[in-house]
Structure formats: structure tokens, C-alpha cells
Amino acid sequence: MSLIFAHRGYSAQFPENTMIAFQQAKEANADGIELDIQMTKDGELVIIHDEKVDRTTSGSGYVKELSFKEIRTLDAAYKYKGKLHKVQIPALEEFLEWIKPTALTCNIEFKNNLFVYAGMEDKAIELVRRYGLSERVIFSSFNHYSIVNSYRLAPEIETAPLFSDGIYQPWIYAEAIKATGIHPNHRLLNSQIIKASENYGIKVRAYTVNNEKRLQYLLESGISAVITDDPVLAKNVMSRLKNT
Template sequence: MKTAIFAHRGSKSNRPENTLSAFEEAMHVGSDGIELDVHLTKDQEVVVMHDEKVNRTTNAKGQIKSFTVNDLKELDAGSWFSPQFRGERVPTLKEVLDLLSDFPGVLNVEFKTDHNVYPGIEEKVVRLIDLYRSNLPVVYSSFNHESLIRMKHIDPSADVALLLWERLADPWRYTEQVGASAQHLWEASALTETSAQLQEHGIKVRAWTVNKPKNMQRTFEMGIDAMITDYPEVALDLRKSFEEAKALRR
């Protein structure tokens, strides 16, 4: 089994994160999956950004939930990263799904509901996914596991994954209780015996955020199901070398 490579917030190392440019690059390098984050605006539109505030990745300040989608579209979401990306806009989830309509890999949608309450965000996201990605793979993740439980009530067939920093005792029990198929574990937790315990119970492990080549190599050696990384092109090259070396040893 090959360890899948998920591009974290798009190709975050060389493009402004969670923008159309970042997602285009993630597709271009051949990522197996793309991870993104969703919030709700003041006028109840689903938009893609990591932080609850626009401060870090735009030229404005304030909570996303205080802006309408038209307000957000006036912001520059690229200059903070590089002058080359001046004028990059905050994308709506609809725009991203349109861009990724032919992307055959896994789309990982993270609900950023662990700090702000966004009533109804799960239903809105499911509606958009049904319109744009009904026959393509999607996994929903969140640190707020209530969001994942709501997802399973909305769509019992939804593929959900627990986002976790820490390792749990008997980690498969809680995962099964929530109805999740995977744990998205912080790198330091994933690179332990916990990953094998989960996999023995049929639960996938995706490690985040794996950026050091030596740790990428360890995920391959351990047979971890996927890594989420800011450097998908580096991980893909290393995986190719790892697979070639493994084939020679057979």
C-alpha cells in the first residue's frame, strides 16, 4: 500500500494557502488528495480559509463571520505571501469545487467549528458537495467531533475523520463510536504504535503536518495511509524513490 500524499491547504509551501492558485498547483504536481478549511460568512456563504480571522492572510482585520462574501471578495489574499500573488481572492467553497470538478483524488474538507459556532454549515457543505462532487471521494474532518456526528446524521454514508493532537487509549473504540473511518493525527502521535493499533481495527491513519523528509520517509516505512503536507511535490518524489528501492529489494 502506498502512502497517499495530501496537499495541506493546497500547495501551501509555494502558493498562498487556501487559494485557487494553491489548489491549482496541488493538482499540477499530482497530489493524491487536497485538504482545505471552511467557515461561514455573515451572509451564510461557505468560504475557504484556515483562521477564524482574516488578519494573517489578507490585508484586513476581523472575524470571517463579520464579513459578507462580497466584503471578503474585496480583500487581497495573496500579497501577504508574495507580491507575485497580489490580487488573489478569498475563494468560496463553490469556486473551489468548480476548480476541482475533475480532480480524481480525495478532497478533505475540514470544518473549522472548534472555535466559532456556524449553525448549519454541515448542511450547506453537503449540498455543495452533492452538486459538484457527488461521484468523487470526499472526507470530512474536524477537531470539533460534534460536527462529524452531525455529518453522520445528515448523511450516514459520509466519510468522516477525527482530527486529533493527542493519542487516545484504545483509540479505535472512540473512533467507531463517532462513526469515523479514520483519524487525522498530529505527526508526533501518528509516528507511534497508535497507527498500527488503529489500522489493525480497519481505521485509516493520516498524519499531519509532515514536512521533514525524514518523517515523510517514516510514514512510508510504517505504511501510514496518508500524510498531509505543505510540500506535496517533495513527498511525491520521496515516495517514488522509496517505492523504487522497495521494488529492487524484492
């Protein structure tokens, strides 16, 4: 059965990559959470998509040039004024502590394709192991060198390269870098690619699928997971397919 991953949490309705978005994704019965990590000036792993804080918070500047203390003063819900009180950028450790007692899976995306954060993989692996979550975490990245490094450091934690361009026989490529999954842009996929990959033992998790018809097509194709901003919509589509 296909799984539904909430992209940056329930980001269709709540501030992306925040604890409230993750909590609401759980309430929406998502099977997993997808999130992004960057590293602060003082080496803390924080959950935020962009290299700069400008788009999603009340602040400005690069994450790598701000301390964790400075990052925590920012409001990640400033665009939701009147609806939400101040919401902080979470630390990865804060999130892992929250997810541990749940049944959720987590896809942690290393945002290190623009800046190479030294030690990012090591720090993430140490935290995942500390919380006993190795079997419930997937590491992904557009930086495939990072994916290979993650596998070498922690072969017990699943890895999956992200793709925004087409790759010939992506299941062969995934196997070559010891990944057990691929996370392509959903526009690159058709049922043949999905079936060939899944039959080869490579899980396909497509991002970011918010269109009802596209969700239905991918779910009917036997995909392992879809990554969506709207887990409620995806769950509704899945329920309808089960009942037909």
C-alpha cells in the same frame, strides 16, 4: 499505497487555501487537497483557516462579521507582492466546481471549534451532494460533535476526527463515533498505532508532515495518507521508497 494530501493546497510555495495553491498541488501530482472552511455573515462557506482574516489577507476582522462580497475584496496573496497578482479567498462551491473533473480527493475541515457556525454541516453536505462528490470527500474537525452530526446528516460521506492530543486506542474511538478515519498530529503517531488502526479498518492520515525523515517513517509504516505543505517533497520521498 499511501496518499499525499496537500495541506491548504501547495502552501509551502503558494498562498494557503487559494485556488492557485490547489491548482499547483494538482500540478505537483498530489492525490488530495486538504482545506478549511469558515462561514461569512451572510452564510457563504469560504475557504480560509483562521477565524479572522488578518494573518492571511490584506484585511482585518472576523470572517463571521464580513459578508461574502466584503471577503472577496480582500487579497489572499498580499504577502506575495511582486510574485502574484491579487488572489481572492475562494468559496467552497468554486473549489468543488474545479475539483469535480479531476481525480483528486478532498478533505474539508470544519473550522467550528471556536465558533459554532449554525448550518455549516448542512450547507457543506448540500454542496458536496450537488456536485456528486460524496465518495471523494472526507469531513474532518477538532469539533467531534460536528463530525457526529455530519455522519447523521450524510452517512455516505466519510468522517475523520482531528486530534492534537493522544487518545487511547483511537481506532476504537473512531468506530464509536462512526468515523472511518483519524487525522492526528503526526507527533502522536508511531508505527504500532498506525498498524493497529489500519488493521482495524480505520484509515490514519497524519498532519502536518514536512520533515523528510518523518515522511519516510510514516510512509514506511503503512499509513493511509500524510497531509503536507510540500507535496513535491512527499512525492519525492515516496518515489525513493518505491525504488529501494
